[in-house]
Amino acid sequence: MSAWGEHVTAALLGTRRRPVPPLEEIPDGPADPAARLLDQAALLTVRRRAGWRPVGAEPTAPAPAETAPLVPDAAAERLRRILAGEHARVLPEWLEAAARSGRRVPPHLLPDLLHKGRADRALRPSIARAAGRRGVWLAMQHVDWAYLVVTGGGAEVEDPGVWSTGTRAEREAHLRWSRAADPAAARATLSSTWPREPAPERARFLTAFERGLSLADEEFLETALDDRGLEVRRIAADLLARLPGTAYARRMTERARACLRAETGPAGGPERLVAAPPERHDEGMLRDGIPYHAAERVGNHAGWLREILARTPLSTWTERFGLPPEHVVALPVGTGARLAPDEHARRDVHLGWARAAARQRDAAWARALLAGDVVPGDVRTLADLLDVLPGAEREDQAAEAVRRIEDPTGRLTVLDRVPGPWSGALADVTITTLADTAAGRFPADLCRLAGERLAPATASRLDELARRHPGHRPLTELADVLRFRHDMLEELR
Known part of the structure; x- marks a missing residue:
């Protein structure tokens, strides 16, 4: 029996029934037999692992060559600070700015970035655009980061075999890619397995029809109205309601005309x-x-x-x-x-x-x-x-709505639906709203949202407002994050 086998037997039977096997490397161990057995087992474990050689393992393929350049050193350092928690909410903007500039994340920051995407699904598309080829390669080596392979597309998602052998996430990604590339082919793919899919999966897959939705989908969606899954029926009805010229639209029109007439x-x-x-x-x-x-x-x-x-x-x-x-x-x-x-x-x-x-x-x-x-x-x-509404018109209409709405929660609901950067009338009304609350507490939620959405060019106006009201932490943080975003975007130009 090997030395390791003898130690295992002694551990199973107990040191009272089986003496601790001698080990030359530890001639004078602890007096307590159980402690000596554990010490010797630890030494044997290290020796076994140090001498282990992989059998039949194939070396990992190297990462593919990158075509996009790295972001500048200053931008990389700022990304490190963001990933460490400094103004973490601006991470999506940093990633989008990097992708727009045609640059990628430095390799040494990819593990921390991919870990962020594991916890926050909303970040994944932005990560996919900025991580480069090495990011996808790294994701393929780690199961917790495999989402990037799905989100980023590529040969893995485009392969028709994924529909038969892939995970749920890979199949969904394949269907969404297929809807964008060839809606009819995607419809045929889903139809081929539709009766065998569980109701939750049918509902998730049907949402992919938002891409490339057309009258060609009518027959399939009409069939889905009779599905046994409630959520499937709801999604099918919502999709049909977006299509004019269908039998669904004609049924609704007939009902609506009976409900509303003109004198x-x-x-x-x-x-x-x-x-x-x-x-x-x-x-x-x-x-x-x-x-x-x-x-x-x-x-x-x-x-x-x-x-x-x-x-x-x-x-x-x-x-x-x-x-x-x-x-x-x-x-x-x-x-x-x-x-x-x-x-x-x-x-x-x-x-x-x-x-x-x-x-x-x-x-x-x-x-x-x-x-x-x-x-x-x-x-x-x-x-x-x-x-x-189109972007510029949306901002003007949102500014007018904020002026009319007195409830702070209602204002925040409207502002939250308008992507940044805010400038012009919407920036003016937001800053005015903040200034009008100077006598009381500055609303933390509004300050946080304004910090993410206001155009960085408004930083000087917020600096002045913060100086007039020292001690108001949300306002001070708002001014700080605007300066941070201003410098961040300058580094990524």
């Missing part, structure tokens, strides 16, 4: 709208994604009306009334025989239209609804409408 005036044109929510809920409505119970604190009938309008093509109303969106939105809304405008009915109709505009990405309707101030109190819907 003509003396001149023959529409004078007001009359809203009449559905009297009952049926199986067809349920199949098309209209739940029986309203998700909001309104009556079910009002909830059905909002949901129907939200899923109806907006062209229905411009064609039916012969008016542009801004004129349709301006029409008063009543109910039944009541001649006076009904504020509740107006709110239900306009909220339905607003959600349709957000879903259908219709900037003309979003613009008309925002101009009419038709979503008072529904800040989330207002923020959804802002998402539809």
